[in-house]
Amino acid sequence: MAPLNILIVGCSIAGPALATFLLLSTLPTSEKPRITILERSSALRTQGQNIDIRGVGVTMIRKLGLEAVIRASSTGEEGVRWVTKDNRVWASHPAGNDGELHTPTSGIEIMRGRLADICLKRSKALRDEVEQEGGTGIKYIFGDYLDELDQQEDDDGMQQVHVRFAKSGDRRTYDVVIGADGLHSQTRKMAWGIEGETDRVKRLDMFGAFFSIPPEKTDTTWRRCFHTTGRRLIMLRPDVQSGRTTAFLSVVNAKDRRLAAVAADGSHGPDALAAQKALIKGYFHDAGWESERILREMTAAEDFYYEVVAQVKMDKWSKGRVVLVGDAAYCASPLSGMGATLALYGAYNLAGALTRHPQDPGAAFAEYEERMRAAVGEAQKLVPGQLRIMNPETAWGVWFVDALVRLLVWSRLLNLLFKLKGQKKESVHVEEYGLRELPEWTE
Template sequence: MPLNILIVGCSIAGPALATFLQLAPFAEDDKPRITVLERSPAVRPQGQNVDIRGVGVTLLDKLGITAAVKASTTGEAGVQWVTSDNYVWCEFDSANDTETQRHNPTSDIEILRGRMAQILWRRSQTVTEDKAVEYIFGDYLDDIQQEDDKVTVHFARSGLHRTFDLVVGADGLQSTTRSTVWGPTAEATVVHPLGMYAAFFSMPKDAKQGDNDYRRSYHTHGRRMLSIRPDQQNGRSTALLTIVNETDPRFDAVAKARSSVDSQKALVNEYFADAGWQALRLLQEMHATDDFYYSMVAQVKMPRWSKGRVVLLGDAAHCASHLSGMGTTLALLGAYSLAGALSAHPNDTDTAFSAYEEAMRPHVDKAQKIMPGLMRIFAPETAWGVWLIDTTIRFLVWTRVFTLLMRFKGADTEPDALPDYGFAQPPEYKE
């Protein structure tokens, strides 16, 4: 009997898994039936820039979406560090740095998370001709019960009960699948906040304010950083405001409240109103935007990613935080590994889940390693600390140490590390 699979979450990992399951070498009579559930009424446009690195580029090829993704990149040419009066005091031109390219042959691809999710969602519906994936938008699960070899779930808004052979939680850092199945006690031990909070949104591009093809970053005392980045696809700019704060409990509270956008914006406004540079412009645009996104920065560390016939994928299982730059690549690799494991062991989910974890753990462990003291080093509290960090950044760029670091970056995600599960190669996705 074919597996009847429910995937919770339609961001990166969820639709990628839906596609890889269709490409996996299941026997014709064992092709899984796939349902994808998304809480939002449509694919969410929110989310900051994401990178696809190393083996992630190979996975784009296997999904047949390389051309579509490369045509949708943000066009970011490099990084400029600026002063409060918008003077560029340091620049790192990653796009034209030949030494960096030589040591990074699978050049990083930068794309907005919402655009990447949209491509993956559409890809999953076009990879075969039989429309093998059912999508349900605007609903969520409020109960998950396991009995023997089945999982019965309850849809909160429709009121329906449905039964599946397995459930995949691909619903992000604040996964309701994880909290429902593992419980609140486990939830308190597996989510590790890093004390940083981030607000992201898009806004009109303004060349008079200096908006260009570079990411412009400004950091100031109070452990605050503001960045403006290009979005060439939409002719706009995007803003990212981050703060490290471990004393005000409101940051954590509004991050966990899904519907408190007004409270989130008010808190960001309170802390950034006196930040300088273009803070007032950014806050004005923040209040006007309709794609505001706010989140805590945290990691998820679990001893096992499955419980019975429920398995976690992507950030729900092993969020490494955006500081790693590896979240999207890990999500794609996890989807590939889980689909491959299920196709190899369609009648033994315990063995499949163990094989999936064995394949993924080394990559996750490396991605989650953060330099001790990173938050305090790069988010100084005082003006003196800001000066010290500015001087350090200038030195790293001037001495080409950034290039040296990139020689080692991604060593754990080289294309030859990708196992061959015998997936079919789909035609290139075209919009």
């Protein structure tokens, strides 16, 4: 049987995890897929702050042999404290377990860049093994992207995907192209068409800046959350690994078009970063609490990352021989705390289905879709009006939310809400595809 020739677009969490799972199939080495991972950035992107691995995500990192290294790389966050402008704690909640309670701080918190680095190294270690056995393993291409994608049948009636690499100009043909290229996926736009993107990407009218700053005495191993008027929120979080404090500043606003404009696709250059920082400064200069310190440090922050908060919703995640995984297909937004978990679980189910149906990608995509729908639906659930209620406009609104959270914590009703949001067993079935078991990996 000829091996599948697969292109994975995007090297973050979903991309390398998928490549690893694909190489764990027990097919003979000569029949294992030939994988290329294409990343637009010239090197692995390490920006981003604390992200969670919850519920079935923990099972996935176990299957990748990464549980020990990921737990050892944890940010060390002990829980969340809501604070007033004079830094008084008015409510607090400790870190949850691995999924049953959907608490703000999950059992495993890790910096996004560190997780991406671990996933990439894991895939490279397995690639080396497969190559030693005579297989083709994984080829990595950084600093390029696709500017053409076209699906056609070959002379034998087999559908294939023809692509062009924008920088090198190379034209290549693949049996399957997988978009693991995140919220703004170009693969999705090229395969499904640019029209319809606004229906697929549901903006939540929230915009956020993520960066790290040097710690000060008020920073501890607890996350601090500060709400203020104008629907503004500031979060400071620990990262015991780097010794830095991570900051998340968000604003909910449906009217100010500048907030979306500065986040336009591919806006990672110096001018775009300067415009994003200036806008955030304008929004938070009078926010009080520790905003002066945070904004001062933001100016120099080299890991600054700005993003629209959005969810991706699609009726189908595949079109012909093109399929999407992770945020590209079903971004649940940072509000869900489920992005990395869905990316890992999606990578596992897609790889498993392709292993089960190596000659029939269409059947594999249908199976992958069926396995994922329930978990994605759960993760994307938002309480109607949640963002506006939890991010009030007025001083009275802030007082009300403060009082509400305090009451919910005090009465333990918050635990009940976290339990309802926790993963339900039936939505996280882990199908066994007969993939090889991996021992724990060490760097």
